[in-house]
Amino acid sequence: MMARDEIAGAWDAAAVQAAVGREARATDRLNRRTASLLLDTLGHPMARPVCEGDEAPLGAHWCLAPPEAPTADLREDGHPGGAHGMLPELPRSRRMWAGGEVRWHGSFKIGDDVLRQSRIEQASLKHGRSGALCFVTLAHEYSIAGTRVISERQDIVYRAENSVGGSSIEPAPMGKILQRLPINSVRLFRFSALTGNAHRIHYDLPYATAAEGYPALVIHGPLQAAFLMQIAARSTDRPLRRFSYRASRPLFSGADLLGVRDPSGDPAIFLTYVEGIGVGMRAEAEWGF
Numbered sequence: 001m002m003a004r005d006e007i008a009g010a011w012d013a014a015a016v017q018a019a020v021g022r023e024a025r026a027t028d029r030l031n032r033r034t035a036s037l038l039l040d041t042l043g044h045p046m047a048r049p050v051c052e053g054d055e056a057p058l059g060a061h062w063c064l065a066p067p068e069a070p071t072a073d074l075r076e077d078g079h080p081g082g083a084h085g086m087l088p089e090l091p092r093s094r095r096m097w098a099g100g101e102v103r104w105h106g107s108f109k110i111g112d113d114v115l116r117q118s119r120i121e122q123a124s125l126k127h128g129r130s131g132a133l134c135f136v137t138l139a140h141e142y143s144i145a146g147t148r149v150i151s152e153r154q155d156i157v158y159r160a161e162n163s164v165g166g167s168s169i170e171p172a173p174m175g176k177i178l179q180r181l182p183i184n185s186v187r188l189f190r191f192s193a194l195t196g197n198a199h200r201i202h203y204d205l206p207y208a209t210a211a212e213g214y215p216a217l218v219i220h221g222p223l224q225a226a227f228l229m230q231i232a233a234r235s236t237d238r239p240l241r242r243f244s245y246r247a248s249r250p251l252f253s254g255a256d257l258l259g260v261r262d263p264s265g266d267p268a269i270f271l272t273y274v275e276g277i278g279v280g281m282r283a284e285a286e287w288g289f
Helices: 004-010 013-018 032-041 185-195 205-211 221-234
Strands: 023-029 094-104 113-128 131-144 147-159 176-182 240-247 256-262 268-274 278-287
Touching: 013 113, 032 185, 032 221, 094 221, 176 221, 185 221, 221 240, 221 256, 221 268, 221 278
Parallel strands: none
Antiparallel strands: 023 113, 094 147, 094 240, 113 131, 131 147, 176 256, 240 278, 256 268, 268 278
16 A cells, blocks of 8 residues: 555655646536435435426535546546546545535525536645645536526535544534434435546445545434525525535435424534534524625
């Protein structure tokens, strides 16, 4: 097995920098079936079926225009490789969706044709206590007929070693539990399918444990973020304007994912938590366009 410094040395800083400015465009229709399945997967208490023309559920933009790549061209971890992938390719790395921010300028409706314009804004190599790291910032703009609806930043992190980290158990956070969502392999598979995410840590247990060193299947970062978005949206009648989130540790299948509101937060703070592990994600929400 390559040592940490050897892995870091195999990362090409020039190639990472060359990815900055890379752009992509994609279009997709936000259909009723996708919106309904997303709410089902997130355990949303729907009062009635989703219909054409309804406002789209928050987080539905992550289900649009997944990467198109032949299965034969996927990397070992399941991500698109070569010409099919927008992000830099780093050997012997583990990629994570570490956080981001979503700003709404309006809302989507079921049946809308959506254009997504994407750009790599930043990319840099650094060394942390756990080894080499690569940080990539992606910017996305989602629009309908030339009108911007969502501006989004995604923070992607590559790690050069297999340690999972965050092994200590945290006490339960203060605040009211607003929703419990049992997490098993079926729910993770459904979310992977909805978002076109073939990363094997979310559905392939032997790969997740043997290749990437996790104790169980990993709960998606965007699943946690969309779960908290839905909770935040149900807590007020005002539309959500800004939602920023940061993953603090991986959470795993086999337990309830808890959505908690921190009563001391200003702006409003929402957390995902798994008993016996700790807080997986911390999010801030602001309302009103």
